[in-house]
Amino acid sequence: MPRTGRPRSFNRDEAVAAAMLLFWEYGFESTSLSQLRAAMGDISAASFYAAFESKEALFREAVDQYISTYGHVSESYRDTSLTSKAAMELGLRQSARMQTENSHPLGCLLVLSAVNCSPEQQHIRDLLSKERERVRNWIKVCIERAVANGEFPESTDISIVVMLFETFLRGISTQARDGVPYEAIDAAITQLMSVWDALSVEPGIRGID
Secondary structure (H helix, E strand, O other): OOOOOOOOOOOHHHHHHHHHHHHHHHOOOOOOHHHHHHHOOOOOHHHHHHHHOOHHHHHHHHHHHHHHOHHHHHHHHHOOOOOHHHHHHHHHHHHHHHHOOOOOOOOOHHHHOOOOOOHHHHHHHHHHHHHHHHHHHHHHHHHHHHHHOOOOOOOOOHHHHHHHHHHHHHHHHHHHHOOOOHHHHHHHHHHHHHHHHHHHHOOOOOOOO
16 A cells, blocks of 8 residues: 555654755756655655645755755855955855865755756746845945945945956855865965955956946
């Protein structure tokens, strides 16, 4: 007789955490229902849908859990107890450390889990894009604060500086997946922060006319 109920040992929080790791490693579309069920203690399809309604709903929960745990490294970008430079540098170094740790999939779930999706899954890409935009706005506010408090000159083109630092941040995912060690990325961050120092003493980055 087929199973219709959840195993007594079923723990919903643990199940979401297991799903998060699978989505992080393989991406939304490539992660199968059978993989998800197996990671949750080989629960039945009926149990899966009773608990989560759909794969997409589970993915949304997994993204939320990622943001509140591993993704917490981005919080420093909006830490006003630090100087803007210190907040930026800490955010980059914490992100690099997290993304290169071997205790979980490498890289960033928000960058990697929907790199390749069919047109039917565009809403999944949009979901992740919205979450990345949230971090981008934190970086923007950090740089705006640098201008406001005199770390950067008023002539600084904020949009270009945001592009510079966010592009580096998102690129860490690819480097981590390619096996580039933390030490190498950390050294690159040191070099990137020397650009910050240069901007603080130069007339400023201006947009292209």
